[in-house]
Amino acid sequence: MVAFLSAWPWDNLGIFKYLLLGPLFAKAFYPIIQEETLKFTWCLHILLIGFVRAYVYQLWTVFANMLFLTRNRRIVQQGVDFKQIDKEWDWDNFLILHSLIGSLACYLFPFHENLPLWNTKGFVIVLILHIGVSEPLYYWVHRGFHSNYFFTHYHSLHHSSPVPQAFTAGNATFLEHLILSIIIGIPILGACAVGYGSISLFYGYLFIFDSLRCLGHSNLEVVPHKMFEKFPFLRYLVYTPTYHSLHRSEMGTNFCLFMPLFDAIGKTLNSRSWELHKMMSLNAGKNSRVPDFVFLAHVVDVSSAMHAPFVFRSFSSTPYTMRLFLVPLWPITFMVMLAMWAWSKAFLFSSYDIRGRLHQTWVVPRFGFQYFLPFATDGINMHIENAILRADKMGVKVLSLAALNKNEALNGGGTLFVNKHPNLNVRVVHGNTLTAAVILNEIPKDVTEVFLSGATSKLGRAIALYLCRRKVRVLMLTLSTERFQKIQKEAPADCQSYLVQVTKYQAAKNCKTWIVGKWITPREQRWAPSGTHFHQFVVPPVLPFRRDCTYGDLAAMRLPEDVQGLGSCEYTMERGVVHACHAGGVVHALEGWTHHEVGAIDVDRIDLVWNAALKHGLKPVSSGKTD
Template sequence: MVAPLSSWPWENLGILKYMLYAPFLGRLLFAKVQEDSINWCLHVLILCALRGLVYQCWASYSTMLFLTRNRRILQRGVDFKQIDREWDWDNFIILQALMASLAFYAFPSIINLPAWDTRGFIAILILHMGVSEPLYYWIHRCFHGHRPLFTHYHSLHHSSAVPHPFTAGNATPLEHLLLAAVTGVPMAGSCLIGYGSTSMIYGYVLIFDFLRCLGHSNVEIVPHRMFEIFPFLKYILYTSTYHSLHHTDMGTNYCLFMPLYDALGNTLNTKSWELQKKISIDSGKNGRVPDFVFLAHVVDLSSALHVPFLFRSFASLPFCTRIFLVPLWPLAFVVMLGMWAKSKTFLISFYNLRGRLHQTWAVPRFGFQYFLPFAREGINKHIEEAILRADRLGVKVISLAALNKNEALNGGGTLFVNKHPNLNVRVVHGNTLTAAVILNELHSNVKEVFLTGATSKLGRAIALYLCRRRVRVLMLTLSAERFQKIQKEAPPEFQKYLVQVTKYQGAQHCKAWIVGKWITPREQSWAPPGAHFHQFVVPPILAFRRDCTYGDLAAMKLPEDVEGLGSCEYTMGRRIVHACHAGGVIHSLEGWTHHEVGAIDVDRIDLVWNAALKHGLKPASGVVRQTQHPR
């Protein structure tokens, strides 16, 4: 049987729970029609919006790893399980809005509070320190001291391994009802003695939320020198480190915001300020060096809003354009202009795999900029700076995302390797695993394929690999010279399996299309019914034909033991990354010491594929089979 007040009554409503604000809006509109004075519903709605904004701003800041990576207390990422568990973190705002409406109906005189009364701020501070703090401390200890209370109620809050601003709101209805009482005592007391004001209520509630977010942010921002200059502040104001210790050592640090009551109750963790000082001092130093870096890039304005530090829940799902993003496009455009003018590569996410730290850095350039001739030099400069920075830090492998390794841009990374022959970091384009994923999607009985983008790095490797398997490859290219160059790379006995075609009509009887160059719906119409489009083209082609099937971009699913991964890679599902990303991961896990740039070594395709399977990676398509080179 479910314990009373351990679950939310609207937990099955999903996004429809926000309809609970509808009565407030209706009452506000009714008051406007009746030409009444400012309605109390307006204050409730404004306060709810401001509270949500406080939590969102703190959530964004704590996830901006390029600002906070050296100030993080727990060096772990928030994973998908925690994000899902905290999905409805804002339930308490709805609850307290409903409670506020009851308070206004019970005490209508609150509506007529003055805008400002200095005495109210002094009164509410005294009541908070003298009543709310010890009351919360006692309630909190009860939840930890009585096993049934902890099991049925407080364990939900502590199920979040890494504190996050949204973790502050992730609790049961009973806990939030008691927390509302804790916050309500100072406000009610100040109003009852005649010192209440509207600004006092706004200020107290928002400062209360601000400090709760501070404690759960997992980022230490309070300088240790402040406590050295004013030692008494140690007992007046807690820090993120102080509260994080409560999550790792639950028998200590129960206070709300004032460690004084932990000191009086003998529950103070003696490591609190020592650890806080260490983190504060180390904030100017580089933290743990990642073993592997994936150098990504922004695709377009919409996908730029998919970064984890904007909307955590949105980033934890595969990207798709949503209506709520439209108002943010102008902001994204302004940020794009700022990035274009002056910017540096920045860290956006990280995860741990087999004890090794993997990070994703982003080049501050949008997809269309890669195709502007005058932008190439600047883009290559950013990529080069990222590679050299990784080399200085001691990173072992850096993998280049799709457009960052464009052949016309830098020859698939060869530009940087040739320019800096003494690099210790290995530069990897990851296309070997991309080719392996595409090849292993083909059915074993395929005898003929049609290949567009046939003379690209991937097209060449796929053609040479398939011809060795005696698969006839129809290579679409207008250049006889480039075709013959690739054909001569094949062993003499397999060269006959490579066939040049110059028109899409030449593939009208071929049901296996491998698309490496964007094709229009008109060009797709030449495929016979039942054809399947495998693809390695960015962006993916439009699914125009209803009588054909379309494959996704080459991708691999990371092993189950990956830790701290809480965002999806563009349109990929959870724990699924592009094959070029996975190729860099395998390069790092295997400890290979060569650069993987330029042309793909066909003889290494099976080697890389089997290494990926050995380390627990799986193709996103679900097809898993060991392969051996035909020779």
């Protein structure tokens, strides 16, 4: 049984909890609808204040997760994982609570009527009451919540998040936020009670209060140490993210709300506070830990760019799908992408750890359609080359190319860069060997014939040569006899007869195993017999047109269970699942292989790479797999 007032009353409502604000919306907008003019009632002000407060927390979270700007300022280097994101999913419960309390207060105490827009004396009163009442009250209540009973039943939830972020500040029990409502309300109500209240006072105090809470929980040291060296007394008036982080690691210290003065008075000031803050501030300009592995991805389109971890943390933690709330943000996202193009470099988007090895995803700021424009080839290759050279200079061990970044027509599957820079220390990997292995291991062992489209592509060639060695008859769809014969000659002499050139889809009308490497229309799918399973390595995936057939996913693998700090989904993949080419780079790094994996796939290494992946705990993923 949960402790009294530890659970939120609307815990079971899910997204419907926002309906609790329905009466407030009705009260705020009814006069506007009736009079057809904008009328700022206090109900409307309460809603606007709630929106501004939510926006403050969102902006701080966006900034904290912009790793390409903030990676050297992070206090806790670990990434925010799915477990923490789910735990903090309802971080905004307190905003609903405060809005309801605010509307009730306005109804019971009509002090808000005829308030001026500004009153300077009100801000002075608020400052006095905050320092004299709210700060010490919070300090002693906070210390009380660290006693055995209250910490176990109430405060432990707040401390359960390993990486503090702005949303962590809102992740607390119902009782804690009820008390926080009182602490916030005392200065505002006090100023109004003595006749010095104003509209700007409500907005201003809550904005500053939330901004300071977000600052402390941001996990980024942004306060310069020189400020405290020039004005030492400020150490006791303004806390820092480093100061607050010590409270989370050494919980018997640094209990203050915003002012370390009260920790000094209560003798709970951590002696390392200023020393650690200076060290973190000095290290902000230095390079942080060098990743062992980098996955170089690219943007698919404008809407999918909003799936980046720093935009909406919760949205990024689920597989990408187009949502209506993304539409209004499309113009802003496009402008941001233009700015990134102008910056002309790959951006760090996410990071995670596997057994103490740091893995990062960098993104080339180019949309998918640009890769098919002939005049854009040189510019895209320049971006990729710069990213490889940057990784090489940093000391990265393996860099894996994603999807279109390794397009054969673009750069020969990475061969262009390896030939141009023969002395690279970073290993360039296209990861297609593992992609081929995933597809091949989805095919049942008793299959004797397959139909293969995209048969002369890099993956198609490797799949055909591997299957013919297993004595599987491969119907290779290609109009180029020359390319077919070139691949056929690579097969052992006793296996070449298993490779058969076909030029039409009709040739596969009796074959129930299709391997699709080239996009096929619903009309072309009609030639597949009932019960066919479509394996595929084509981007975008084929449409699941046939109800009497099954469709496999794009080749993917689930990362090892001991992965740490992973909190975003890779495009449409499920949590913890990455494309096989990404996984191929991971395996390359974990194995410590020192060769480049570029150009044509080495068929002899397919089983080797597959077994290495399984050895390191990676698992294949395919919802449409057949036995």
